[in-house]
Amino acid sequence: MNAALLIIDVQRGLFDATPRPFEADAVVERINTVTQRAREAHVPVIFVQHETPDSALAFGAPAWQLDPRLDARADDHRVRKSTPDSFLRTNLADVLTSLDVRALFICGYASEFCVDTTTRSALAKGFAVTLVADAHTTVDKPHATGAQIRAHENATVCNLRSFGVPIHAIDAAEIGFR
Template sequence: MKTAVLVIDVQRGLCDDPPRPHEAGEVIERINALTVRARAAGAPVAFVQHENAVDLEFDSERWQLADALQVDAADTRIRKTTPDSFLRTPLEAWLMGQGVRRVVVCGYSSEFCVDTTVRRAAALGYEVVLAADAHTSHDKPHATGAFIRAHHNATLSDITSFGVRISAVDSAKIALGD
């Protein structure tokens, strides 16, 4: 089954600016290792970038991908304006054009854009692998970033009603390629 890696919102204004999200540096290292393996296996990689008129204006310094991310010229970039990486974007058409039926999701923010993209991908019939150690969030008054990640790993992988598998797997253990 052809797989693509989706890196969600790992941008300077969200991941590099202080305070940084939980394990931001380690998460970016895991994403880099995952995308290097994906490219070597022939799996396409897409970087999804959120934008808004308030603090993530298109092409602004804060909108750019995080400094430590390793991006290849062959990688795809997708712009979005909602937590859903599919809504009003070319993501689904790109996946279909690549023959993808399985997506690996990683990035920022576990409880918003990562969660929404995982659910939407499953609703569209894609098998989803959540890179369990390669998504993150900022600490909130009600929960730490570590707890938010653990919670989403448990709850998303427990959803069966979409009719496709959603699993949460450590990034180094994710099988890539066809």
């Protein structure tokens, strides 16, 4: 299949914050379900962690660490980033090239920022993308709830046809790696 599972910014400082992301606990459970299926199919798992120097999300700080409920393992790949784009100024493209990945399954935080930007960047680089529709999240904003933002992202990205590669939004329960 030449796919990888990309889990973006599911970190202590973002999931333990107040207010918490929409369906935070359920999203972590869904990510773990998809992660287990990926491992069973020998699909690489890549965790992306956002960092901002001199902040709670500084590299290595407690808030920067992955959410402890995630099924993360020592042999999973790790990518550090400092912008919403998981490809920009990171080693993600090199990791994907070394694994001969051509398709990405994307989930994590924040739906309208890092998940959206990374999805669009992946499409622009020619990767087929499956957005795990119920395994990305964000916090409520003044203009829309986290649920509305997630629904908007799922509907919007599936209409991005100009990149010339497939994109789908599929719930975690329906994700299979063949």
